[in-house]
Amino acid sequence: MSLRDLALSKDRRKRRGRRLSSKESRSMRRKGYDAERSLVRKLRSLGFRAVRIPSSAPSSEPLPDVFATMNDGILAIEVKASNEDRIYFRSSQVRKLFEFLDMFIPYKRKAALLAGKFPYKWVFKMVEEVGDYIIRRDDESSIHLEYIFKD
Secondary structure (H helix, E strand, O other): OOOHHHHHHOOHHHOOOOOOOHHHHHHHHHHHHHHHHHHHHHHHOOOOOOEEEOOOOOOOOOOOOEEEEEEEEEEEEEEEOOOOOOEEEEEHHHHHHHHHHOOOOOOOOEEEEEEEOOOOOEEEEOOOOHHHHHHEEOOOOOOOOOOOOOO
């Protein structure tokens, strides 16, 4: 099989779902950015030092969407927003959270969080291991930000 045949066979693979228009794609990205900024404001109001890490494209670098510190603890957070009933987090996204946290040796307490922003509701899920995760709109948060890293 030639390289051309391989390339053609990749193009012919069936895509799951529908193709988004550029307007729909921009709208989805905007919703994600807004959710990240909203979460940073929420964390700062709770006493965290928090920043959003803007990255325009998926990369191999282990960067979370948001990270925050308080006392001797550090949070790495993957943020997604949706109007649907569920949000999916791939294991590759979760793995990057743990790789990011591993770089910060001085912090005694480290937590990887998945944050799902639904209309009028945040759902937070602390993850202990790499895997695929789903957050549903009717889920309750497994962690309350007000109490994490409080002595």
